[in-house]
Amino acid sequence: QQVIETDVLILGGGMTGVSAAHSLYHTHGIEDFLIVEARHELGGRVQDHQLGNYSVEFGANWIQGLGDNPIWKLAEKYGVKNRYSDWKKIDYFTERGWDGEDGPLSRAVDRYEEEVYPQIVADAGRRKELGMSDLSLRAGLRMNGWTASTPEEWTAEYFLHDWESGEPPVQSSYIKSVESYNSTFVESGNATNNIVIDQAGYKQVILRHAAEIPNINQKVHLNEVITSVSYTNSSVTATTKSGLTIRAKKAICTFSLGVLQHSDVTFSPQLPSSKLEAIANFHMATYTKIFARFRPEDKFWNETEFWLYADPDERGYYPMWQPLDIPGFLPGSGIVFATLTGQQAIRAEHQSDEEVKREFLAVLRRLYGEDKVPEPVEFTFPRWTRDPLFRGTFTNCGAGVTTEQQEALKAPVGGDHDRERTLWFAGEHTSRKHFGYLHGAFREGRSSAGEVADCLLRGCQQSEETLIAKRDAEEFMDLSHLGKRKRMYVPDYV
C-alpha cells in the first residue's frame, strides 16, 4: 500500500487549514506540507449556492468588526465584493402585521440595546475582574432587570443575542458572550459589519489566499475523507476512506468541533481525557439560512434590509428575514431568506423541504398578507447539523466552559512533553476570543502553523513570529491583563 510522506499534514481545507498552509510557506519557509480535504474544493464552511442566476451564501456571509479583522484586509486585497450591512435598518412585524416605527417590538429592541446591554457588559466585566464564577447569559440578563416575558421582548433578545451566537441566553456563557462581542466589535476598533455579495462567492477569500502558495494544487488532496488519525511522539499517520495513507512529522487537525464531538474520525491513542472533556463541554451551535426565490415580477416585499418578526407562540420561530432583491444587494433576483437557530434550526433540518416551505410561507403571509405572497419558484436550505463534515455551524461558548477547557481544546498531543508534540488542533473553536468567526479561524491557522514550525525548525523554541501570531490570536488573555483593559467592557455606543 502506498504511503505518502510529508513534513506537515493539514487535516481539513477550510479557512484554518488554508491560513496554516499559507503561513507555513510564506512566514516559515516550510514547503513540504499537504492539505487533505473531504470536499471537492477548499473553503469549508464558506460555501455558496446557485439560486437561479444568483449565488447566495449558505455559510459565512459577513465580515464582522471591520477594524483589525484580517478577513476584511483579504477581501479588499482580492476584490471580493461586499457592502455595508446596516443592522439598524429593520422593519418590525408581529402577528398583527407591521408593528410601526415605535411599536412594542421596536421599543423592546431599543431597551435591550440601549439600557440593558451596557449594564450587562459592565456587570460581566466586574464579575470577571473579581474572579467571580461565570453564569448563563440568562441569569445575567435577569440580574439586570431583563426578564423577556413577552413575544416582543424575547424577539428583541433573539435579534441581539441568538442571531449572532446561534444559541439562546440560557445556553450561553455570561462572561464569554460579552467578551466575544467586545473582542470582535469593540476591540477591533470598528464595529461595522459588511455583508459579502460577490457572485463568485465569499469562498474567494480562501481560494485566492490558497492560490498565493506556489504549486498549491500539488499540495492539496481533495475528495479524501479521513477516517482515522494515529499519533506517536515522532509522527502522525492519517488514513482515508479511499485507502490513502499519509505519514507526517507534524499535523494540524482543523476539523470542526461538531466533527470531533461525533467521533467521525477515530484518534489513536484516544485523545487525553482533558481534551475529551473540553470537546464535550463546548457547544456547536446551528444557524440555518432558508432561501426562497420568487418571480421578480411578484415582488411583494419592503426594501428594508432586515425584517424582524415576533411570533406570538414560539420564541425563535422564523424571526429573522433578509430580502436580497433590494437595491445594492441582488436586485432582480427575487430572493428572500429567513434564518433559524438552535432547536428551531435543528427541527427544520429534520423536516422535508415541503414542510419547511409551508411554515416559511405561512409566516411571510402574516407579514405581508395572505393574498400577497405567491409560491416561490425555488426553495432550498443547507442541513449543517446533518452533514458529517461539519455537524453544526459554529461554536458558542456555553455557560460553564472554563478557560482551562479552552486551553485543553487546542492543546497539542503526542509524546510526553512539549518538545515531542506531533498533533495540533486549530479552528474557529480553538480561538479564545473570536470563536465562531472566520477571523478566529484565520488567526488560529497562523498561530498553529507558527508552533509547528518552531518545533520542526527550532526544537520547539518559540520564535518572534509565533509570539506575534499567538498574540494576534489572543493567546495572552489572562485575568490581570483583562483587568487593566477597562475598554474591554465598554461598548462603543456608551
Ligand SMILES: Cc1cc2nc3c(=O)[nH]c(=O)nc-3n(C[C@H](O)[C@H](O)[C@H](O)COP(=O)(O)OP(=O)(O)OC[C@H]3O[C@@H](n4cnc5c(N)ncnc54)[C@H](O)[C@@H]3O)c2cc1C
Ligand atoms: C451558516 C454559517 C454562517 C456563518 N456566518 C459567519 C459570518 O457571517 N461571519 C464569520 O466571520 N463567520 C461566520 N461563520 C463561521 C465561519 O464560517 C467559520 O468560523 C469558519 O469558516 C471555520 O473555518 P475552519 O477552517 O475552522 O473550519 P471548516 O470550515 O469547518 O474547515 C474544516 C474542513 O475540514 C473538512 N473535513 C471535515 N471532516 C473531514 C474528514 N473526515 N476528512 C477530510 N476533511 C474533513 C471539512 O470539509 C472542512 O472543509 C458562519 C458559519 C456558518 C456555517
